[in-house]
Amino acid sequence: MIEFISSLVPADIAAHAPALLVVAPMLLAPIAAFMPNGRLAWILSILATGMSLVMAMVLLTQVRSVDGGGVLSYAMGGWAPDAGIEFRIDSLNAMVLLLVSTIGFLAAIFSWPSVVAEVRDAKRAMFYAAYLVCFTGLCGVASTGDAFNLFVFLEISSIATYVLVALGATRDRRALPAAANYLLMGTIGASFFVVGVGFLYAATGTLNMAELAVRLQEMQGNKAVLAGYAFIFVGLGIKAAMFPLHQWLPNAYAYSPSFVTMFLAATATKVAIYALVRFLFTVFGLEFAFEGSTLIWILMPMGIAAMIACSFQAVFQTDVRRTLAYSSVAQVGYMLLGISIGTTLGVSAGMFHLVNHALIKGTLFMALAGIVLSYQGTTLNDLKGLGRSAPWTMTAFAIGAVSLIGVPLTAGFQSKFALVNALFEHGWWWAVAVVMFSSLLAVVYMGRILEAVFFRAPSNPNKRRKEAPLLILIPLWILAIANIWVGVQGGFVAGLAEDAAGSLFIGDVS
Amino acid sequence: MTLPPERDASGRFIKPEEEAPKPSDEHTHPMSKLFFGWVESPRTPFLLLLIVVLISVGLIVADVFIDRHEYKYTAFAESTGFYAFWGFAAFAIAVLSGWPLGKLLRRDEDYYGEADTKPQDVESDS
Amino acid sequence: MSGLLGQINPGLLLVAVGFIGCLIPIQRVRQALMVATPVVAILMLALAERSTDLATASVLGIDLILYRVDSLSFIFGLAFLIASFLNAIYALHTDDRLQDGMALAYAGAAVSATFAGDLMTLFIFWEITAVSSVFLILRAGTKAAYQAAMRYLGVQIFSGVLLLNGLGYVYKSTGSLSLDAFTSFDQPGAKFIFIAFAIKAAFPFLHNWLQDAYPKATVVGAVVLSAFTTKLAVYAFARMFxxxxxxxxxxxxxxxxxxxxxxxxxxxxxxxxxxxxxxxxxxxxxxxxxxxxxxxxxxxxxxxxxxxxxxxxxxxxxxxxxxxxxxxxxxxxxxxxxxxxxxxxxxxxxxxxxxxxxxxxxxxxxxxxxxxxxxxxxxxxxxxxxxxxxxxxxxxxxxxxxxxxxxxxxxxxxxxxxxxxxxxxxxxxxxxxxxxxxxxxxxxxxxxxxxxxxxxxxxxxxxxxxxxxxxxxxxxxxxxxxxxxxxxxxxxxxxxxxxxxYPPERPGTILDTDWVLRKPGFGLFKWAGTVWGKAGPAMTGFAGRIGARTFEQIEATFSPRGALARGGLTNSMAMWSAVLLGVVMLIVLLAS
Structure with a gap:
């Protein structure tokens, strides 16, 4: 299907796909801001994200047309790399771009009813503008091949995100401190990152990531490079909500507008993880002795700590959105664990889980958004008995939940299985036990929710049968079915993840 | 149906023989007289005991004359009346241990806060 | 025709009819199905060829053997089918769609698991027995039954998780999912699978879910429950241990x-x-x-x-x-x-x-x-x-x-x-x-x-x-x-x-191992929740106080907008970033 859609795009447009993917939403964002009403801005945002989605498909097709995964290099404005900014797309970028644009597109479609309910009329156009800017930033991060440009896009997306989170204040005033918190942490992360890039630039004299990778090979042991590495590692760690730098996340997810939560949960941390992986394995590499140590001594313990501690925290939450938020941090732990193995198999498992987790959390938060719309409240108490009042919405939620737990025949099972496989391959048997234990905790915290939803009598007898609107149900079920589809026919996504991991290890000296 | 009778602290029925008029037999199932009419005879308990004692004695006596073969490792069981002894002792121990165990382990019916609930599918009139 | 009938796992038929049965509102039609299906299933079993893989499927690249009859599984499967037939008759006086359907699906899952030819299939039906049977307890409709049902479900699912875990080890080490008997506990996965089975077979100290849940089930439910779960575990033991x-x-x-x-x-x-x-x-x-x-x-x-x-x-x-x-x-x-x-x-x-x-x-x-x-x-x-x-x-x-x-x-x-x-x-x-x-x-x-x-x-x-x-x-x-x-x-x-x-029959609750779970265990859980709720903020606060001074220095050095970070919730987190940065630097320096 992707090939078919790509084949419809004219060749001279396809040639500029990397640029168009980012530029289209960027240009449409200010236009959306000046739309007279929210509805038009909404339609524009669907157009923009839809366009990006098509471009992402084109890129994927182009990358895959080369055996073993090709690399597209696109020089912005015709300026050759090193002087100019290069967009560089390989299998990893293509996968992340496809993920972000798919989720962005589905989120845009579903956003309308939710935004109408939660954002004041006058702010809606601006809201969509901010959304498009955020989307632009995320796509930019995932496509640029320039370290400083990556910082710029990271900040573009982050600043837009702070705005989006703060708009949740209409519904819950606590969104404001949450946004401020997020702003501070995000800024620290970005600053660390840019300081790190500065060190690298000082040492090598280039900002192009491919060029950086070549020049860094000759300067292992250079203190500036070491410092740069440390700053970049921690800076991106904050953005990716790596434990214990995750504390901005639960509040930001819990109090922002439902639609924003859904979009952020499925994309923002994922893109940060992409950037982390890109720096770990492309710019630097395992040939740097210190990198192996950081994987073993930082990434792996932090991943495991997140899997355990945040799962526990999720168990004790009363607000379902916070449960899911903590669960997100725990799931980031799975990805980090996969990456920390440092083998193709491990990184590919991490990437696989990255995509699947986006599908899972997308489903869960979208279902919750539907519930908020009809029933307000997202505490466990509010959800009681909704299995009977809104069966379609909650069934999709249940699919997401079992997928999160990792029940066979769902996406979550596939990627956890891949992860366990990679752990076995690497001989980390004990880590398998941790994965199992953490999954058990997932059974507990998701089980609590499902139990309340399907087995308890409604706390409020007036809850009449009211489903989420069709505009939510359709993208929701697309995601839910995607969960099952990946679970049964995991080949496509697993293949993407494998190619992506493979592209990182091309020309690996080891 | 009528309510079950009162009990004293140790759970014994309070003077069951003084219980108000015997329940009328109009609800008694017609087949019960045929199957179990003999149970009601006052001599039955004694007769039953007698029969069981006779059978028991008979079995032990028979054991003297029948040459049993046990498996190699359990040859000791060939001694006369081994099973009889073991069955009697085992039963007595199991039952008598009910006294101390009951004291040790029995708690109020509402101990877990979920006393006496009937499943939904029992007959509604009872 | 007979060839085809002999190649479908009769349990699958029961599961399918059971789930459909939940949707049939007309009592007599549904119950006729419930009674007839086991009979058909017994006929199907009679037609099945022994010791060959009668039905296979390939899911996720793993070959599953859905139907394999040999002399061991035959007798268990037949007993399950006879029991499900008797149970269906026993249930005729009630009009409960969910209970009828789930009883049959539960029996079917047990039969399917018995005739499974590999661990993965066994696992799948193992879990279906758990999920379908819980309704038989839930339908009693009392609070006690509800709570017992949740405990029961938890235990059963846990058994399944262990089985899945053991299965993973087996698959990893031998590359096959066969149900061949283990020869020692040292084989990978053997212990996990053993405990998974042990839970379902209600081994001493793992037994209490049974006495907890069965007496609280419905009249019909207890009859149905008594037949399948534990005997499936016995079969599994006979097969693998x-x-x-x-x-x-x-x-x-x-x-x-x-x-x-x-x-x-x-x-x-x-x-x-x-x-x-x-x-x-x-x-x-x-x-x-x-x-x-x-x-x-x-x-x-x-x-x-x-x-x-x-x-x-x-x-x-x-x-x-x-x-x-x-x-x-x-x-x-x-x-x-x-x-x-x-x-x-x-x-x-x-x-x-x-x-x-x-x-x-x-x-x-x-x-x-x-x-x-x-x-x-x-x-x-x-x-x-x-x-x-x-x-x-x-x-x-x-x-x-x-x-x-x-x-x-x-x-x-x-x-x-x-x-x-x-x-x-x-x-x-x-x-x-x-x-x-x-x-x-x-x-x-x-x-x-x-x-x-x-x-x-x-x-x-x-x-x-x-x-x-x-x-x-x-x-x-x-x-x-x-x-x-x-x-x-x-x-x-x-x-x-x-x-x-003879000790008189007296009303009362008899303590058993479930006491540990239901009294101190529950208390511990509640206590842990409270502690966690209080300790989380306290810990960050504590760490925040200790680190405050150090943090300000580091912050002034490293964070361009450090002044903004002062005060508020982010203190501890900003400090954590600094700490982590220090640790990463240290490791990097030591390792290079």
């Missing part, structure tokens, strides 16, 4: 300890649950012996047990249904109003007590023989003790205190006809497979189905067929010894009763 010596001892303990609980328990359905435990002990013990004779004993015992335990649960269910309680302290004298139920209950009671002419006699004999042959004298004595114990709680206590004993004055109607019919059929089977071989009937029918026979040496038995002697239960020795054991025990009962030494 035959001859593991530890099972002998576990089995022996399992036969003995429920005896004591059953004596003091007042709820007769709970007594039956303990009795279930005790009976499983015999089977587990036999599997631990692992000789062909012992495996035959386990299989025969399981078959007979499914029928007579079902019968006993049916009779107690009928009493509960009519009277509204199954507590010994409130019953008595019911023979006057429920004579047929009384008769059937007595047949079940003498069957489980293993009186000659009844099914328990011909089944248990093999296990006892196998234990004695292998020289486990202490185990043998324990089993002998437990045999007398069975007579106490299932053979005497159940029928005596319900139907005879002190006349409680309760007068009710006889059980509904469909219940009587189901009980009658079960009673018929109990006798039919217990009689000495007399024209067509008799124990030969059961013995012909056993997994290890001379004529059909099976791949499940470790020793080839010619070493198996045809076992004969009806010898003078055996009848004499068994009658001695039982009659003297009956005598003991009469004497104890006569001299007032």
């Amino acid at each position: 035959p001859g593991f010596e530890v099972l002998i001892w576990i089995g022996a303990v399992m036969t003995v300890f429920p005896v004591f609980f059953a004596v003091i328990e007042n709820d007769l359905r709970k007594v039956l649950s303990y009795s279930l435990n005790n009976q499983l002990g015999f089977m587990i013990c036999a599997i631990g012996i692992g000789t062909p004779l012992a495996l035959n004993g386990a299989a025969a015992h399981a078959f007979a047990h499914i029928i007579y335990k079902g019968l006993l649960f049916m009779s107690m269910g009928a009493v509960l249904y009519r009277v509204g309680t199954a507590k010994a302290s409130e019953l008595g004298g019911l023979y006057k109003s429920m004579p047929w139920t009384t008769i059937f209950c007595i047949i079940g009671a003498v069957s489980i007590s293993a009186f000659p002419l009844f099914s328990g006699f011909v089944a248990k004999a093999m296990t006892m023989g196998a234990v004695a042959t292998e020289g486990y004298v202490i185990v043998w004595l324990m089993l002998l003790f437990a045999s007398a114990g069975v007579l106490e709680h299932s053979g005497i206590k159940i029928p005596y205190f319900t139907f005879f004993g002190h006349d409680s004055g309760i007068r009710v109607k006889e059980a509904p006809f469909n219940m009587l019919l189901a009980m009658g059929m079960a009673a018929f089977i109990c006798i039919a497979i217990g009689l000495p071989a007399i024209g067509g009937f008799g124990y030969g029918w059961l013995y012909d189905m056993l997994p290890c026979t001379v004529t059909a040496p099976a791949d499940v038995c470790m020793i080839s067929g010619d070493e198996i002697k045809t076992y004969k239960p009806y010898t003078v020795d055996h009848i004499l010894t068994q009658m001695q054991l039982l009659m003297l025990a009956v005598l003991a009962f009469m004497l104890l009763k006569r001299f007032g030494l």
Whole structure:
């Protein structure tokens, strides 16, 4: 299907796909801001994200047309790399771009009813503008091949995100401190990152990531490079909500507008993880002795700590959105664990889980958004008995939940299985036990929710049968079915993840 | 149906023989007289005991004359009346241990806060 | 046509019809399906070819064997199908869509799991049995049942998770998911799978979900539950762990300890649950012996047990249904109003007590023989003790205190006809497979189905067929010894009763291992929740205070907008970033 859609795009447009993917939403964002009403801005945002989605498909097709995964290099404005900014797309970028644009597109479609309910009329156009800017930033991060440009896009997306989170204040005033918190942490992360890039630039004299990778090979042991590495590692760690730098996340997810939560949960941390992986394995590499140590001594313990501690925290939450938020941090732990193995198999498992987790959390938060719309409240108490009042919405939620737990025949099972496989391959048997234990905790915290939803009598007898609107149900079920589809026919996504991991290890000296 | 009778602290029925008029037999199932009419005879308990004692004695006596073969490792069981002894002792121990165990382990019916609930599918009139 | 029918796992048919049944609102149509489906399934099973992979599927690159019949799975599968047929008849008087459908789906899942040819298929149906059976408890509709159902579900799912984990190890180390028996606990995954099975088989200390949940299920639900879950686990043990010596001892303990609980328990359905435990002990013990004779004993015992335990649960269910309680302290004298139920209950009671002419006699004999042959004298004595114990709680206590004993004055109607019919059929089977071989009937029918026979040496038995002697239960020795054991025990009962030494039936809750979970465990959980709620902020606050000064310095150095970060929630987190940065730097410097 992707090939078919790509084949419809004219060749001279396809040639500029990397640029168009980012530029289209960027240009449409200010236009959306000046739309007279929210509805038009909404339609524009669907157009923009839809366009990006098509471009992402084109890129994927182009990358895959080369055996073993090709690399597209696109020089912005015709300026050759090193002087100019290069967009560089390989299998990893293509996968992340496809993920972000798919989720962005589905989120845009579903956003309308939710935004109408939660954002004041006058702010809606601006809201969509901010959304498009955020989307632009995320796509930019995932496509640029320039370290400083990556910082710029990271900040573009982050600043837009702070705005989006703060708009949740209409519904819950606590969104404001949450946004401020997020702003501070995000800024620290970005600053660390840019300081790190500065060190690298000082040492090598280039900002192009491919060029950086070549020049860094000759300067292992250079203190500036070491410092740069440390700053970049921690800076991106904050953005990716790596434990214990995750504390901005639960509040930001819990109090922002439902639609924003859904979009952020499925994309923002994922893109940060992409950037982390890109720096770990492309710019630097395992040939740097210190990198192996950081994987073993930082990434792996932090991943495991997140899997355990945040799962526990999720168990004790009363607000379902916070449960899911903590669960997100725990799931980031799975990805980090996969990456920390440092083998193709491990990184590919991490990437696989990255995509699947986006599908899972997308489903869960979208279902919750539907519930908020009809029933307000997202505490466990509010959800009681909704299995009977809104069966379609909650069934999709249940699919997401079992997928999160990792029940066979769902996406979550596939990627956890891949992860366990990679752990076995690497001989980390004990880590398998941790994965199992953490999954058990997932059974507990998701089980609590499902139990309340399907087995308890409604706390409020007036809850009449009211489903989420069709505009939510359709993208929701697309995601839910995607969960099952990946679970049964995991080949496509697993293949993407494998190619992506493979592209990182091309020309690996080891 | 009528309510079950009162009990004293140790759970014994309070003077069951003084219980108000015997329940009328109009609800008694017609087949019960045929199957179990003999149970009601006052001599039955004694007769039953007698029969069981006779059978028991008979079995032990028979054991003297029948040459049993046990498996190699359990040859000791060939001694006369081994099973009889073991069955009697085992039963007595199991039952008598009910006294101390009951004291040790029995708690109020509402101990877990979920006393006496009937499943939904029992007959509604009872 | 017959070829096709013989290639579909009959369990799948049951599962499918069960799920569809939940949607059929017309009682009679649904129930006709519920009764007819097991019959069709038995026919399908009869057509199935033995020891070949009849149906396979490939999911996620793993080859699944959905249907494989051999002599071991055949007898268990057949017993499950017969039980599901009887259960369907027993349930005819109620109009409960969910219960009807789930009972059939549950039976189907158990059958499917029995005929599974690989671990993954086994796992999938293992979990379906857990999920479908929980409805049988939930439908009781009481708060106690609801909570018990959740505990039950948790335990069952946990067993599944362990199985999945073990399966992963097995797959990883051998690259196959075959159900071949393990040879030692050192094999990867063996321990996980063992514990997964052990939970479902209700091993001592893992047993309490059974006594917790079954007595709280619906009248019909308890009957259904009694047949499948635990016997599926017994089958799984026989398949994968035959001859593991530890099972002998576990089995022996399992036969003995429920005896004591059953004596003091007042709820007769709970007594039956303990009795279930005790009976499983015999089977587990036999599997631990692992000789062909012992495996035959386990299989025969399981078959007979499914029928007579079902019968006993049916009779107690009928009493509960009519009277509204199954507590010994409130019953008595019911023979006057429920004579047929009384008769059937007595047949079940003498069957489980293993009186000659009844099914328990011909089944248990093999296990006892196998234990004695292998020289486990202490185990043998324990089993002998437990045999007398069975007579106490299932053979005497159940029928005596319900139907005879002190006349409680309760007068009710006889059980509904469909219940009587189901009980009658079960009673018929109990006798039919217990009689000495007399024209067509008799124990030969059961013995012909056993997994290890001379004529059909099976791949499940470790020793080839010619070493198996045809076992004969009806010898003078055996009848004499068994009658001695039982009659003297009956005598003991009469004497104890006569001299007032028999403990009176008193209402109360009997503590068991579930106490740990339900009292201190629950308290601990609540406490942990409170602590966690308080400790989280406190810890960050503490760390924040300690680090505040250091942090300000680092912040001033590293963060361009450090001033903004001062105050507010982010303190601790900003500090964490600084700390982590320091750690990363340190590691990087040390490692390079």
